[in-house]
Amino acid sequence: MAKxxxxxxxxxxxxxxxxxxxxxxxxxxxxxxxxRRERLDELARELAAAQGTTCMVIAADLAAPSAGQQVADQVQSAGRSIDFLVNNAGFGRRGPFAQSDVRLQLEMIDVNMRALVELTRLFLPGMLERKQGRVLNIASIAGFVPGPFMATYYASKAFVVSFTEALASELHGTGVTATASCPGPTATEFADVAGSGKSNLFRRPVADAASVARHGYRAMLAGTVVAIPGLKNKLSVQSVRIAPRAVVRAIAAKLNSVETT
Ligand SMILES: NC(=O)c1ccc[n+]([C@@H]2O[C@H](COP(=O)([O-])OP(=O)(O)OC[C@H]3O[C@@H](n4cnc5c(N)ncnc54)[C@H](OP(=O)(O)O)[C@@H]3O)[C@@H](O)[C@H]2O)c1
Structure with a gap:
């Protein structure tokens, strides 16, 4: 594969x-x-040592209104074009919506949706001009169901699935593809950040990050539009299509709950 x-x-x-x-x-x-710039610098050093990779590090808060444009400006100033865009940054927060911190809910919308849309809009024209490119958006199986006690997060992932499917359709025949990777619970920092570590969802065995990423990476290269890693996750998404919505809501509420006994 060319660099x-x-x-x-x-x-x-x-x-x-x-x-x-x-x-x-x-x-x-x-x-x-x-x-977290220091984390990115550390990763850049790891990859330079292991594979001789050239990494450009950009420390940016994607919840900030101008962040996407600033990232694109820095990339352009460095004379780089982007062939693969991976919109992966995202976070959730567990708890009843009425008691939530409204600023955090809006930040979630900004990172999970607004920044993803902005970066895609900024880098897509270059890919289309070159008639090649890949957009990989990290959604979730949460994107297929309503999520009581994580309402905004689940809704944000439904947006990512819908947006990516529509985009993929618009891009048909251009040489550029869009893929939504939809993982289930995975061992990362997500559960701690979300306060979900003790929820029923994360108390079950979870997938490992390396294999989930490998699944998404291969799907992106193949131009698959919606990619769901793992048989259990695939079956869950299929069952949602036929189950009554009230049942789906009740199961999701249970999964996002913490058992107190
Ligand atoms: N783990 C799961 O169970 C799971 C399941 C389905 C989907 N997903 C999705 O997978 C994606 C990756 O999450 P993960 O599981 O790898 O979680 P993670 O370990 O917590 O990583 C989240 C990443 O997003 C970045 N991020 C968060 N807020 C940001 C902000 N305001 N500006 C810039 N970057 C920000 C974090 O970097 P900094 O903190 O350094 O900014 C971190 O690198 C997310 O979109 C998540 O919704 C996760």
Whole structure:
């Protein structure tokens, strides 16, 4: 594969870090984006030593209104074009919506949806001009169900699935593809950040980040539109299509709850 550049948001932890390792292994240059610069620098050093990867590090808070444009400006100033865009940065927060911190809910919307849309809009024209490129958006199986006690997070992932499917359809025949990877519960920092570590969902065995990222990476290369890693996750999504909505809501509420006894 010819050397190209991948921009990965949320590369300081979890799935983003695994995606960076996969692109580096295939010989690509990287642009690593997240808030924790020291984590990104550490990853850049790891990949330079292991694969001779050239990494550009951009410390950015993607909840900030101008963040996407600033990232694109820095990439352009460095004379780079982006061949792979991985919109991976995201977070959730567990708890009843009425008692939630409204600023955090809006930040979630900004990171999980607004920044993803902005970066896609900014980098897509270059890909279309070159008639090649891949957009990989990290959604979730949460994108197929309503999520009581994580209402905004689940809704944000439904947006990512819908947006990516529509985009993939618009891009048909252009040489550029869009893929939504939809993982189930995975061992990363996500559960701690979300306060979900003790919820029923995360008290079950969870997938490992490296294999989930590998599944998404392969799906992206193949141009698959919606990719769900793991048989259990695939079956869950299929069962949602036929189950009554009240049942789906009740199960999701139970999964997002913490048993007190
Ligand atoms: N783990 C799961 O169970 C699971 C399941 C389905 C989908 N997902 C999705 O997978 C994606 C990756 O999550 P993960 O599981 O790898 O979680 P993670 O380990 O917590 O990583 C999240 C990444 O997002 C970045 N991020 C969060 N807020 C940001 C902000 N304001 N600006 C810039 N970067 C920000 C974090 O970097 P900084 O903190 O350094 O900014 C970090 O690199 C997310 O979109 C998540 O919704 C996760």
């Amino acid at each position: 190209q550049t991948a921009l990965i948001t949320g590369a300081s932890a979890g799935l983003g870090r695994e995606y960076a390792r996969l692109f580096a292994k295939d010989g690509h240059d990287l642009v690593l984006v997240a808030r």
